[in-house]
Amino acid sequence: MIDFLITYFSDGINFIESINWFFISYFFVINSIYIILVGVSFFYIRRQQKYFTVFDLEGLFQSDLYKSISILTPAYNEEVNIIDSVEALLQLQYPDFEVVVINDGSTDNTLGKLKSHFELYSVQVPEDLPIEHKPIRNVYRSRRYEYLIVVDKENGQKADALNAGINVSTKELLCSIDADSILDPDVLKKMLRAFIENDKLIAAGGIVRIANGCTIENYIVKEVNVSKNYLARVQTVEYLRSFLFGRVGWDFFDSLLIISGAFGVFDRQAVIEVKGYAHDTVGEDMELIVRLHRRFREKNKNYSIKFLPEPVCWTEVPENWNDLSKQRNRWQRGLADSLWRHKKMLFNSSYGRLGLLAMPYFVFIELLGPVIEIAGYTYFLGLLITGNLNETFALLFITVAILLGVILSISALICEETIFRRYPTGKNISILTLFAFIENFGYRQIHAWWRFKGVLDFIKGKKHWGDMVRLGLDQSDGSIIRKDNLGKVNLAEKLKLAGYRFTLFFIPGLLMLLIINVLVQFNALPEFFAIPLFKSVP
Numbered sequence: 446m447i448d449f450l451i452t453y454f455s456d457g458i459n460f461i462e463s464i465n466w467f468f469i470s471y472f473f474v475i476n477s478i479y480i481i482l483v484g485v486s487f488f489y490i491r492r493q494q495k496y497f498t499v500f501d502l503e504g505l506f507q508s509d510l511y512k513s514i515s516i517l518t519p520a521y522n523e524e525v526n527i528i529d530s531v532e533a534l535l536q537l538q539y540p541d542f543e544v545v546v547i548n549d550g551s552t553d554n555t556l557g558k559l560k561s562h563f564e565l566y567s568v569q570v571p572e573d574l575p576i577e578h579k580p581i582r583n584v585y586r587s588r589r590y591e592y593l594i595v596v597d598k599e600n601g602q603k604a605d606a607l608n609a610g611i612n613v614s615t616k617e618l619l620c621s622i623d624a625d626s627i628l629d630p631d632v633l634k635k636m637l638r639a640f641i642e643n644d645k646l647i648a649a650g651g652i653v654r655i656a657n658g659c660t661i662e663n664y665i666v667k668e669v670n671v672s673k674n675y676l677a678r679v680q681t682v683e684y685l686r687s688f689l690f691g692r693v694g695w696d697f698f699d700s701l702l703i704i705s706g707a708f709g710v711f712d713r714q715a716v717i718e719v720k721g722y723a724h725d726t727v728g729e730d731m732e733l734i735v736r737l738h739r740r741f742r743e744k745n746k747n748y749s750i751k752f753l754p755e756p757v758c759w760t761e762v763p764e765n766w767n768d769l770s771k772q773r774n775r776w777q778r779g780l781a782d783s784l785w786r787h788k789k790m791l792f793n794s795s796y797g798r799l800g801l802l803a804m805p806y807f808v809f810i811e812l813l814g815p816v817i818e819i820a821g822y823t824y825f826l827g828l829l830i831t832g833n834l835n836e837t838f839a840l841l842f843i844t845v846a847i848l849l850g851v852i853l854s855i856s857a858l859i860c861e862e863t864i865f866r867r868y869p870t871g872k873n874i875s876i877l878t879l880f881a882f883i884e885n886f887g888y889r890q891i892h893a894w895w896r897f898k899g900v901l902d903f904i905k906g907k908k909h910w911g912d913m914v915r916l917g918l919d920q921s922d923g924s925i926i927r928k929d930n931l932g933k934v935n936l937a938e939k940l941k942l943a944g945y946r947f948t949l950f951f952i953p954g955l956l957m958l959l960i961i962n963v964l965v966q967f968n969a970l971p972e973f974f975a976i977p978l979f980k981s982v983p
Contacts, residue, residue: 465838468821469845475810476849480856482694483686487860489697490754511637513541514710515614519606520624521549526761528562530624533664535590539633543592545610546624550579550600559595564588574612576721578605584613602910603706604722604729611713611721619711621730626707626760627656627666636710639753647715648737648750650704652688654867655681656759666759671873674764678880679888684762685877686857688754696752700803702738702783704750706730708758715741715748726786727910728779735787742796754864766945767938770895775910777815777899784808785903815896821846822890829959836966839959847885847956854881886956887949 516534520527527546534544548556559565565585579601587593598609607621618640622628632651639649658672671678695701706729719740722729734750741748763769784791784807791808793800825842828834858881861867868874965971 461833464824465835465842468817468824469838469841471817472821472842472845473849475814476845476853478806478810479690479853480849482690483853483857483860485697486689486693486754487864489693490864493754511540512618512640513616514539514543514618514620514633514637515610515616515713516542516544516620516622517547517607517610517614518544518622518624519547519549519603519610520551520555521600521603521606522551522553522555523624524551524553524555524558526625527555528558529664530626531559531563531593533627534622535593536630536664537628537633538630539637541616542633543594543614543616544590545594545596545614547596547598547606547610549598549602549606556595556597560585563590563593563595565595571613575717576608576612578608578612578721578724581609581613601724602727604726605724607729608721608724611716614713617713619713619716621706621709621711622758623707623760626653626758627661627664628708628759629757630665632757633710635755636753639751640710640712643749643751645747646749646751647712647741648704648709648734649711650692650701650709650752651758652692652754653684653705653707653758653760655684655762657681657762657764659759669867669869669873671868671876672764676766676769677762677764678876679884680762680769682854682858682877682881682884685861686854689857689861692752693754695803698798698802699749700798701750701752702735702799702803702807703731704734704752705758707760723786725908726779726782727775727908728781728783731779732783732786735783735790738799739787739790739796742799757867766942770941773892773895774899774902777812777896778903778907780807781812781900781903784812812900815893816900818846818890818893819897822893836963840963843956843959850885850889851882854884857881883953887952890952891945891948 516537518530518534523530531544531546546559548559565587568584568586570581570584579599582597582599585595585597587595594613596609596613598606601609611619620633620636636649636651640646654669655672655677656666657674657677658670659666660668660670671681692701692703692705695703709730715737716733719733719736721733723732723736726732737748737750763772784804787804790796790800791804793804796804821842825834825839828838855878858877862874868877
């Protein structure tokens, strides 16, 4: 009996040790991969910059090489931003383009503002459309801008609206952009460079940056600044990091699976060939890219999908916890849906690096990552509460789960600013560096929870999009300000907000106590600094 108990407890200890090393190994591997992708991206971008310095953009437009572009911007209840956004698109520097605004059954005054400001008049609705979508109520042209088209249709969500825009468009290329985004004036010229350079190119994405806090004049971002809002600052670091290794890094391996829905350029015929955007998903941007890859691979067609790190699109990001949580939940559900629809590609050598490298990465790191992260944090707290937390495991876990994340964020910021220098002042760089550090303490854990919830909601079959409050691009002083009334916050939202704030303070405090206790255990600090709560930790 005694031998049995000894064996039982010995096996239990070994099992716990195995779990310990599983979480340590996972966090180490995932953060190491991210850091490697940042390094790859840095040298890849530098090489591209040297090449493109000798590329004459203006020469293209003095020849017949350039292609015409239709800019598609879906709008649903965008009355706050719609006029500013469309005016900005109409100021772009390009010889042959049209702007197609798709009013997706807005319930506010979006269409009314468009009609009044742009002096719209009705034209005939096109027939024999190649892609299915909800019925079009009317199509309008502008008396002020002959290259502006406005489509009014029944609500079908973003993908359905984009499909309507594709059908109405008349140009060779398609550029999809969110209604709350602003493009740099010469961005289309820079994107065209990729299509001229590679006649097999069917899709290209560009960098998306955050407009919150920037100075905007005449619908152009004149001065880049960091927002004063905590969440906007954290997202600025996130965007810099994600576009550096999440886009550029995978473009280096010719395995790009995501082009942001906020800004992408596509060959119109290629999109029509795959029947446009899937209307029954909340991740239509990624799903379209994966479907294009799959279609052209299965047809043995020579094609290319690229990411260009220089062209810039500016977008408004959520500045409140509720909207941000909905957005990240939706992104995770979209990721899960895209991977599930195309699960045939996973570990399938027929799809080359996509099947053997990119798909496994997105499944086991991007999709399942938050599940393992939450499990790891829960396991860590469980050991702490039950008094079974080993100081060696605690030190290793904090290092691989937190400190490597800090190194990742700061290294991505350094690489990005070394290459592009978009944030010119020392104050902005200092703020971003600070937030590259503190985002790992509290916010990262909250973000992992949102993504974890997104996976659960996908399993439950939730398809809702979720509304986001638009603050608006104010032209009077060039800043993004709150133009609308957020309304009353219910008790559930107040409790969520209290939970988020508690986490932001609890995680750093807990880590501080743990680090002090571990240092005492290793005799790096005198016993005087020991925290009574952790004295029982072996």
